[in-house]
Amino acid sequence: MVFSFDKLVGIHEQALSIRTKRNELLASNLANVDTPGYKARDIDFKAALSEANSNQQGAFMKKTHARHLSNGMPGLPNAELLYREPSQPSLDGNTVDAQVEQAEFGENALRYQASLHFLDRRFKGIISALRGE
Template structure:
């Protein structure tokens, strides 16, 4: 018998993706003045498509409509953007990075709020509605 629904697992995977995205953005910001550095990005759409291709060939879930997404850091493809904004070859656009950082923060906060609600509901059930 499963104690937790699949929702908590999906929220956990979303938090893993958000953490990886945060690391990539932090690397980009840290290298804003590094000559020749090309910015990196994690694209969820690309990750999802790659995972769907892999799972379609080796589907071993309880239901054929389920996708087993593994968002461990080694499985996520971090893409380099091959363009430069400065004469030294640096490809970091700080405005874009700050916008990505804000977007990722909102996404992360929404996931945290949702998972907190799930655990709050479980806590209420455990205490018998009190």
């Protein structure tokens, strides 16, 4: 019997990668809460996961010219970087709302842990099956 690693982990591998990048963006936003003119950035997780899933199935986007610009997110070749709209714009042009960023960071971290837990249970199930338990 042959096991396919891709079938074993499903979309959780891409989900963890996207959530890691999103955590980096949210942490950067929080680190720049007092930086004048800083624009809060984020990614649309659902769109990025959908695109990563379609890329896994062979629909890769390719640069056709060396001077084409990338989106600046090396781990996510085609994820669109979004700028958050401020609920209360500041006088210095900074769009980071610390409370919003902390809430988003917490939710993203919780969902990251859920994906890790799912993968852990999946691997433990495979190990049990291989041992004949």
